[in-house]
Amino acid sequence: MQSKQFHGDPESLRSPERISRLEIDRVVSLSLEQVVVNNVLDVGTGTGLFAEAFFSKCIDVVGIDVNPEMLAIAKRHLPNNRFFQAAAEKLPYSDGSFDVVFLGLVLHETTDPVQALLEAHRVSARRVIILEWPYREESAGPPLEERLEATAIENFIRLAGFHSWERFPLRHLELYRLER
Numbered sequence: 001m002q003s004k005q006f007h008g009d010p011e012s013l014r015s016p017e018r019i020s021r022l023e024i025d026r027v028v029s030l031s032l033e034q035v036v037v038n039n040v041l042d043v044g045t046g047t048g049l050f051a052e053a054f055f056s057k058c059i060d061v062v063g064i065d066v067n068p069e070m071l072a073i074a075k076r077h078l079p080n081n082r083f084f085q086a087a088a089e090k091l092p093y094s095d096g097s098f099d100v101v102f103l104g105l106v107l108h109e110t111t112d113p114v115q116a117l118l119e120a121h122r123v124s125a126r127r128v129i130i131l132e133w134p135y136r137e138e139s140a141g142p143p144l145e146e147r148l149e150a151t152a153i154e155n156f157i158r159l160a161g162f163h164s165w166e167r168f169p170l171r172h173l174e175l176y177r178l179e180r
Contacts, residue, residue: 013047013070021140021172028053030168030175031100031129041098041123043088043116044106048074051081054102062098064091088116096125104131105141105173107156108148117160121180128162130176140172150174 027050031040037059042051045063047070054061055078063078064086065071071083086092088103088110101120107130110116120128133141135149148156150167157165157178168175 013049018140019049022049023170023173024049024053026170027104027129027131027173027175028057030177031102031127032057032059035099035126037099037126039098040100040102041091041093041120043091043101043103043120044109045074045083046070046104046106048077048081048083050102050104051083052078055081064088089119090115091119091123093123095122097123099126100124100129101127102129102131104129105133107132107153108142108146113148113153113156114159117156117162121160121162121178124180126180128178128180130157130178132174132176134169134172134174138172 039060040054042061042063045051045065048063051061051063051074061081063074063083066085066087068085071085074083088106089112101124103120107113107116130153132153133147135147137144153176162178165176165178
């Protein structure tokens with residue numbers, strides 16, 4: 001099973017306007033809050049923006065993405081970090097390998113969101129973070145038909161075996177913090 005790929009300009013993912021919409025510091029803070037984190041798996045790492053942010057907190061980060069062009073950009077920005085080509089629906093790691101599994105703006109790109117969350121659940125030891133676009137038409141981000149409604153995301157979460165989660169509405173995004 002293969003994840004869908006982003007087909008836009010990868011460099012546009014690092015535009016100052018987009019970066020300001022992502023609230024990276026707040027996302028990382030919410031992701032790490034109230035838990036000891038030594039390592040993070042950044043699923044759908046793209047150009048490595050969130051991998052950089054976790055790395056800046058002295059956390060060991062592994063990034064995966066299906067798109068080799070994205071991985072090349074991520075490696076340029078974090079040359080000493082580990083980035084690999086892999087799909088969210090089939091993570092090449094053993095059970096409980098990562099304290100946190102971070103799915104940043106990638107769940108809507110997967111071909112099977114429940115399988116992606118089952119895999120995230122399997123390889124996480126403590127927490128899974130889902131960061132997604134809200135289900136509303138906006139000039140930034142994917143078109144409405146590619147976005148996921150909150151009820152769908154919460155259904156996927158339940159089907160993947162999570163029983164405890166919190167939802168944090170941000171200015172332009174929504175963060176779900178799922179506990180093991």
